Amino acid sequence: MSSSEMLIARLRSSLGEKVVVTDPDVLDSHRNDHATFCAAGVPAVLVRPSSTAEVQEVLRAAGEYGVPVVTQGARTGLSGAANALDGCLLLSTARLNQILEISVEDQVAVVQPGVVNSELSRAVLEKGLFYPPDPSSWEMSTIGGNIATNAGGLCCVKYGVTGDFIRGLEVVLASGEVVRTGRRTVKGVAGYDLTQLIVGSEGTLGVVTEATLALRPEPEAALTAAATFLSIEDGIAAAAAVMASGLRPSLLEFLDGPTAQAIQNYRDMGLPADVGSLLIAQSDRGLRAAADVAEIARICTEFGAVEVAEASDAEESRMLLEARRLVNPALEPLGTTLVDDVAVPRSQLVALLHGIAEIGTKYDVLICCPGHVGDGNMHPTVIFDREDAAAEARALEAFGAVMELGLALGGTITGEHGIGLLKAQWLERELGPVGLGLQRKIKEVFDPGHLLNPGKVLRPFPAG
Template sequence: MDALLTRLRAAVGPDAVLTDPDVTSAYRRDMMPLAPHGRPLAVVLPSDAGQVQEVVRACAAHRTPIVPRGAGSGLSGAANAVEGCVVLVTTRMNRIVEIDPDNRLAVVEPGVVNLDLRGAVEKHGLFYPPDPSSYDWCTIGGNLSTNAGGLCCVKYGVTTDSVLGLEVVLADGELLKTGRRTVKGVAGYDLTKLFVGSEGTLGVITRATLALRPLPQAPATLVATFSRTADAGVAVARVVREGVVPSLMEIMDRTSIRAVEQYLKTDLNADEALLICQSDAGGEAARRDLAVIEQVCRDSGADLTYTTDDLSEGRDLLAARRAVLNALEVYGAWLTDDVCVPRTRIADLIAGCERIGADLGLRIAVVGHAGDGNMHPTIVYDPTSEDEFARARRAFDEILAVGLALGGTVTGEHGIGKIKREWLAKEIGPVGLRVHREIKRALDPENLFNPGSMFS
């Protein structure tokens, strides 16, 4: 491997090739404790697309696998190293190349932090919608690779809905340009959407053209509490039926409510479920939206509803939802699942998680994006106990089984990675799996990119 390391250093500079095991160990895995990981031969940090091309060509010549990686905030093991690989980290490619207010688009490199992009375009009165919970440190490249979502998906969609075009380094080192800068464009296959969500298995994204929206109005906020989870589920379904599209609609179950109350030392006045909604329509339009949602919640059995258009107060109310993971650390380590079900089955999923927790003797808190049915059951366990860790792993899989049985999918925004490969096969079936493998083989015949992820 000395010849490969020499070539990598020539491509990106000696300071950008890390081989000290004490240093490279920090790049072995993402935030998912269940996913397998190996020891990389080297960690390489290119600064531009040309360097990425040279790294790919060098690794291809030496038949050494490449695992693309952003900031490492993922929750599926998609960026986990495999034994003897080169981890290609894109965080140094962090330029916002262009912001075009007239055409409402931005051109960025993959290492740009999500929050930094949002702040930069806001100065132009524009808005980049995808907002994963780690938006203050996750990078656009990682968001693209996993097709990340966030709290605002109910109105604005996931990452792919904001992507116009990409530049991608392929397995032969060539630079592919996909998509366009225009609002419309249907020439050829939609290669842009093929690469978004491909988790680094088809190529290395080096640049993205992103669609922006006008900066929304400051949101108005509604909170509703329920003594029955089923009633909260009914309220969500009825809101959708009414045709109201809030910019945010989140749900918390009893376990997450109790954890947050203890953590924030507050009383949320909710027994079984809490619903938080926001509308960024502005002014009277936002008030109308929330009035409809409030009436729906009351008709569905809400014990309490409260609405405010005060921005600071709204942030305080939403803080309870954002604090759930930190709050659960009071009880132990946490393991977050990601399953999306039809909105009419949210209450059934929460009930299923309660059964699983009771059967396995584990605390499971359920929070999620009620507006699109994307739930995040979070399993709390003692990491020093092998038995408890094994039960946590079993709970993780049983939750996915419940989600599929309810007509859902095994991931709404975290991706498949190295932790849900068998579940992808169950969901898409043998024909779907064959098509995936044929696409992979056509673009990456030597299985250079991220072997062991998704299905390979």
């Protein structure tokens, strides 16, 4: 028997037939996440544990037989981090899906990793509480996946990203041992911060089986404003002025001209043909929101907005946000999309957007650029015909050039999507050899056998 066959036999014996899946069709459907251009191998088995003890058994058995483990949540990621490797074990957190506790007094929730983001948000809202992280995939993505990539979202400009709300974790290590990191309390500086080390590690250091999340009081009612500009510069300047005003918008989104035009072509939103940029802002301060929106509108007008719309109620706010929600469906008919997520200092946003336009011209591809302008995290999206091999090659070159540009402007190659397979070759460029060496040493401590999501984030270790 091969090592994979012995592993499967052991897991069936210890966990039961229903937990261990080898059906080829099921395995094929779990091979990859939503990333484009990331290789996906053929897994040997899919295992669906429902307790920490079962995860321990899976990792102990995988370690004994030397079989790599790829942990998967909802597979909504965009970097290939959940993609299978040939002969690997896929560890699904789908059955680890319980909300274990919601404490109004402590303002925390204790959950398993398979809980869907939107389900948690609705559950805590029923108790007058708020879990802010809201990635665009929040109706599908799980808390475990959000932790794995330190996911952001539209409201992170005011509230922060997933890692800002992680108090503590329960993690099963490659050895099968369980470690609890962090704590339930608001404060705590005892020892190194292992919690934040696990956040964003994309399943390469351990398997999260429980998370203690910080909550906030339910936000007040929100109102929205949308402003149209004839240039990128005016839209970015207005966004900078909003951020400097002290208003602290709960959402500040930017669409460049090509993105706005694609949306207008997809659905008539009344945008002018010569739109250069679109800024969408929101305040969630209840009775004060109307005054906030009026001030945002005043700032946008001062910085050259040709049209500003102010919502007076929730329905009008929803309609003004529709343009942002239509980005993905509006871009899909244009061709295959390759989505980047570089982040730069806000002072460098104009240079980034002009550079992206130049890259699109150089490589003869369309690049649309929506993004979270309030925190400088943009999503340049390269669009091309995948049936055209030459166009695909140019698109990949353009994708790399955008990351080069982001680094040159003092930014990062990923603000919220993670490294996975898609950007592993670029990590050393950002970290430098010393930083990369430290990360390899950390990986060795947590996973000396290199069995947890090998080849993701950190490229294969040098021989010897």
